[in-house]
Amino acid sequence: LPNPQQPDATTESVCGYCATGCSLKVHLKDSEAFNLSADANYPVNLGMACPKGWESLAPLKATDRATTPLLRDASGKLNPITWEEAMLEMITRFKSIKQRHGGRALSWLSTGQIPSEEMAFLGALCKFGMGMIHGDGNTRQCMATAVAAYKESFGFDAPPYTYQDFEESDVLVFVGSNLCITHPIMWQRVMRNRRNPEIIVLDPRRTETAMAATKHLPLRPKSDLALLYCFARLLVENDWLDNDFIQAHTEGFSELKEFLLNGPYDLATVAELSGLDQGAIFEVARMIGSGKRVSLWWTMGVNQSYEGTRVAQAIINLALLTGNIGKPGTGANSITGQCNAMGSRLFSNSTNLLGGHKFTLAKDRSKIAGILGIEEDCIPQEDSWAYDEILEGVERGEIKGLWIIATNTAHSWINQNRWNKLREQLDFMVVQDMYHTSETAQMADLVLPAAGWGEKEGTFINSERRIGRTRKVSRAPGQALADFHIFQLVAHYWGCGELFNRWNSPEAVFKILTEVSKGQPCDISGIKDYAMIESEGGIQWPLPEGTEAFDTQRRLFADGQFFYPSGRAKLIFEAPRKLPEATDVEYPFTLLTGRGSSSQWHTQTRTGKSDVLRKLYPAKSYIEINPKDAERLGIESESKVVISSRRGEITASAHLTPITPVGSIFAPMHYREVNQLTHSSFDPQSRQPNYKACAVQVCKA
Numbered sequence: 001l002p003n004p005q006q007p008d009a010t011t012e013s014v015c016g017y018c019a020t021g022c023s024l025k026v027h028l029k030d031s032e033a034f035n036l037s038a039d040a041n042y043p044v045n046l047g048m049a050c051p052k053g054w055e056s057l058a059p060l061k062a063t064d065r066a067t068t069p070l071l072r073d074a075s076g077k078l079n080p081i082t083w084e085e086a087m088l089e090m091i092t093r094f095k096s097i098k099q100r101h102g103g104r105a106l107s108w109l110s111t112g113q114i115p116s117e118e119m120a121f122l123g124a125l126c127k128f129g130m131g132m133i134h135g136d137g138n139t140r141q142c143m144a145t146a147v148a149a150y151k152e153s154f155g156f157d158a159p160p161y162t163y164q165d166f167e168e169s170d171v172l173v174f175v176g177s178n179l180c181i182t183h184p185i186m187w188q189r190v191m192r193n194r195r196n197p198e199i200i201v202l203d204p205r206r207t208e209t210a211m212a213a214t215k216h217l218p219l220r221p222k223s224d225l226a227l228l229y230c231f232a233r234l235l236v237e238n239d240w241l242d243n244d245f246i247q248a249h250t251e252g253f254s255e256l257k258e259f260l261l262n263g264p265y266d267l268a269t270v271a272e273l274s275g276l277d278q279g280a281i282f283e284v285a286r287m288i289g290s291g292k293r294v295s296l297w298w299t300m301g302v303n304q305s306y307e308g309t310r311v312a313q314a315i316i317n318l319a320l321l322t323g324n325i326g327k328p329g330t331g332a333n334s335i336t337g338q339c340n341a342m343g344s345r346l347f348s349n350s351t352n353l354l355g356g357h358k359f360t361l362a363k364d365r366s367k368i369a370g371i372l373g374i375e376e377d378c379i380p381q382e383d384s385w386a387y388d389e390i391l392e393g394v395e396r397g398e399i400k401g402l403w404i405i406a407t408n409t410a411h412s413w414i415n416q417n418r419w420n421k422l423r424e425q426l427d428f429m430v431v432q433d434m435y436h437t438s439e440t441a442q443m444a445d446l447v448l449p450a451a452g453w454g455e456k457e458g459t460f461i462n463s464e465r466r467i468g469r470t471r472k473v474s475r476a477p478g479q480a481l482a483d484f485h486i487f488q489l490v491a492h493y494w495g496c497g498e499l500f501n502r503w504n505s506p507e508a509v510f511k512i513l514t515e516v517s518k519g520q521p522c523d524i525s526g527i528k529d530y531a532m533i534e535s536e537g538g539i540q541w542p543l544p545e546g547t548e549a550f551d552t553q554r555r556l557f558a559d560g561q562f563f564y565p566s567g568r569a570k571l572i573f574e575a576p577r578k579l580p581e582a583t584d585v586e587y588p589f590t591l592l593t594g595r596g597s598s599s600q601w602h603t604q605t606r607t608g609k610s611d612v613l614r615k616l617y618p619a620k621s622y623i624e625i626n627p628k629d630a631e632r633l634g635i636e637s638e639s640k641v642v643i644s645s646r647r648g649e650i651t652a653s654a655h656l657t658p659i660t661p662v663g664s665i666f667a668p669m670h671y672r673e674v675n676q677l678t679h680s681s682f683d684p685q686s687r688q689p690n691y692k693a694c695a696v697q698v699c700k701a
């Protein structure tokens with residue numbers, strides 16, 4: 001008898017959730033995906049996938065998919081309209097705003113969830129075609145700090161590692177990263193390490209990763225920068241340095257040494273500040289200084305901070321001081337969040353010009369104009385505002401029209417109640433999304449129905465710089481279109497379609513990206529086409545034209561040459577700053593936010609559609625509180641509590657657990673309420689929001 005589970009065909013596609021970039025084998029019947037499994041041959045996941053990956057098809061079948069454009073009428077109701085009506089409405093409203101207030105009055109907010117080809121098209125359309133200046137991505141909320149840190153330290157935004165480094169380290173140091181649940185397949189790569197490594201976790205909470213580590217340093221929230229400087233000082237004091245590497249490949253060592261030895265970074269002072277044992281700090285510094293292969297990893301606990309760039313650079317400094325870079329099992333390694341945050345960093349064309357060029361440099365504008373065949377004066381001469389600056393522009397009444405693509409600002413942006421007021425300032429807001437039910441889509445004047453992961457073609461770039469293919473394995477429902485096709489429609493109706501004649505398919509745009517990257521550190525001109533990416537199992541950048549043979553696992557800086565003209569990396573430092581909002585008598589708890597479970601993703605717009613995933617985490621908002629604090633406040637397990645900050649008040653269940661330290665509470669970011677509490681403060685170098693520490697009060701409901 002024929003087996004009903006037997007697929008007609010199987011194809012591979014990189015997962016559309018996190019930046020690990022696992023490959024999934026998608027099984028098709030009648031050209032429609034009906035099942036999937038993990039790809040055993042892909043060098044990233046080696047046959048593994050996490051719960052989100054296994055459930056990737058569920059969000060496509062959700063009943064609340066946006067299947068037709070929707071326009072809000074005078075009574076406030078969203079009504080179905082045709083694509084032509086939608087385009088005419090959007091273009092008329094946006095052109096009218098531009099005519100009255102100029103291109104600066106229009107802006108867009110995008111995402112790290114769409115392929116590089118779509119990101120590049122969006123940025124080119126908005127800037128070169130529609131005359132906008134300001135647009136940014138939700139990658140500002142997760143990766144901007146790593147970008148700023150790498151750019152200043154290395155001369156280009158370039159995570160140096162390959163996943164094999166997880167398996168080849170003797171000492172792995174995780175700073176502000178709960179890898180076990182945030183990047184479960186990367187954690188599996190750590191578990192494959194056969195070198196009996198030391199795994200050190202720096203985190204205020206005893207997270208899943210901290211429990212599995214060989215050493216956990218539960219430092220006080222945001223004492224990380226001083227602690228990292230203390231490690232560096234101990235390296236200097238004990239001469240646990242790679243002096244040859246420092247001499248040959250870095251600059252700023254004597255200034256850093258003076259800063260460390262003359263500042264308050266001695267063992268006793270930092271132990272007092274961080275709440276850690278002096279012996280434990282010394283021991284970790286010794287491991288970093290004397291380990292053969294030391295790798296240092298960080299993610300949101302560092303990035304989402306008011307001084308995140310300097311913390312990231314303090315981590316980078318440790319790798320540079322000990323020569324732990326460019327060799328197997330080493331590196332100062334930022335772990336990326338979204339499936340294509342790395343694509344956004346290189347090609348989104350928001351603050352950087354395509355391929356990491358600078359809008360402010362005439363030679364870069366001229367190069368890009370030449371390749372694209374457009375007039376140079378189409379390209380703005382200034383960088384875009386960052387996300388928070390765009391929203392401030394809305395607040396000041398300077399931005400009147402906003403186009404939001406595949407992101408849920410109303411849930412995810414910091415200090416949410418402020419965003420709700422900003423919405424009222426806008427003349428016209430367009431939301432382009434898979435679902436008409438997201439909090440942001442529900443506030444839109446116009447909703448454009450978009451295809452999701454699995455319903456379109458393109459490429460993603462993962463955390464280790466690997467470009468992988470994502471494919472169409474299912475038809476989008478109703479009239480929903482790939483974002484790529486929506487951008488083509490907007491270009492046509494705006495009247496700038498001829499600028500994008502060459503941009504006629506995702507693969508044609510990929511070819512453009514290979515051309516603009518030429519000569520840049522991210523040069524991918526050696527990638528001929530999509531077929532080459534598929535046959536190689538993904539390709540890490542760079543791959544310049546003429547590269548004949550290349551390893552499938554490549555790291556940067558093997559030759560000790562960094563991207564500054566001198567070839568040297570910079571040792572950058574700055575004294576720690578005060579918390580933007582410290583605890584006090586009125587608000588005595590530090591609120592820590594983060595990922596709650598490997599089954600949840602961001603604002604749950606997709607993971608919330610899976611029956612399987614919903615069983616793996618609590619349905620309603622909860623906080624974690626230490627049992628000692630709970631006892632003092634008379635809070636019982638699973639009882640309701642009220643959490644308030646100077647910006648808002650929410651109710652949630654109390655999970656009593658010693659994972660969260662006394663004096664702090666933890667709230668998963670996946671529940672909408674949480675960002676009513678968070679504080680609008682930002683890292684000055686990266687403009688990344690400080691989601692990780694603000695002052696709150698907790699009491700029984």
Ligand code: SF4
Binds near residue numbers: 045049053
């Ligand atoms: Fe997808 Fe990330 Fe899970 Fe891999 S670890 S299956 S990329 S969500």
